[in-house]
Amino acid sequence: MMDESFTPGSDGPARDARHRPLFVVGxxxxxxxxxxxxxxxxxxxxxxxxILCVHVRPQPSLCELTALVAPGAALISRDCRDIMEMQAWLDSVQILDPTGLPWEFAVLSGRPDKRLGEVMIARHGDALFVGQSLRPGRWSRLFHRCPARRLARSQEYSVHLATTAP
Structure with a gap:
């Protein structure tokens, strides 16, 4: 279920040992x-x-904002974000429904690394799973701001990186 009004603190007090572990997945x-x-x-x-699947709708970048002066650019940008959100939800359904595991889907806006971290802390998650694409080239590590790498540096919670080839 898509929930634009999701608030990170919505699960109340910290879960205790009687409850299931919670895995947050970006x-x-x-x-x-x-x-x-x-x-x-x-x-x-x-x-x-x-499992709590979290899709974070990124804020438009400076380049995207300057492109908005072109007619129709705002609609195209919003449509692309909607398509990404729908694909994330569809992936969740296709992968998780056959397992029979309990899961939820939430949609937030902002910087993915910050928002996923906030959800982990507020919901007392046991592990955070994020994907990381391996990018070829020397310069890609300098210019690509990878949320997975930022999250992996966290000392506050357990981060599991799933890597894929480009």
Whole structure:
């Protein structure tokens, strides 16, 4: 279910040992997002964990904002974001429904690394699964701001990276 009004603190007090573990998965409709989702489903099957799929709609970049002066650019940008969200939801259904595991889908807006971290802390998640595409070339590491790499540096929670080839 898509929930634009999702608030990170919506699960109330911290879960105790009687409750299922919670795996938070960053999904974006990409191959790396599907890899993270598959990895989380595999591990959840062994532990009986609940899965929270989180799609973060990124804010428009400066380049996108300057392109908005072109007629129709805003509609195209919004349509692309809607397609990514729908693909993330469809991936979640196709991968998780056959497993029989309990899962939810939430949509947030903002920087993916910050929002996923906020959800992990607020919902007391046990593990965060995110995908990371390996990008060829020397310069790609300098210019691509990968949310997965930022999250992997976190000391506050467990981060599992699922990597895919370009």
């Amino acid at each position: 999904v974006d409709g990409s191959d790396s997002g599907r890899a993270a989702l598959s990895q989380a489903a595999e591990e959840a099957a062994g532990t009986g964990a609940q």
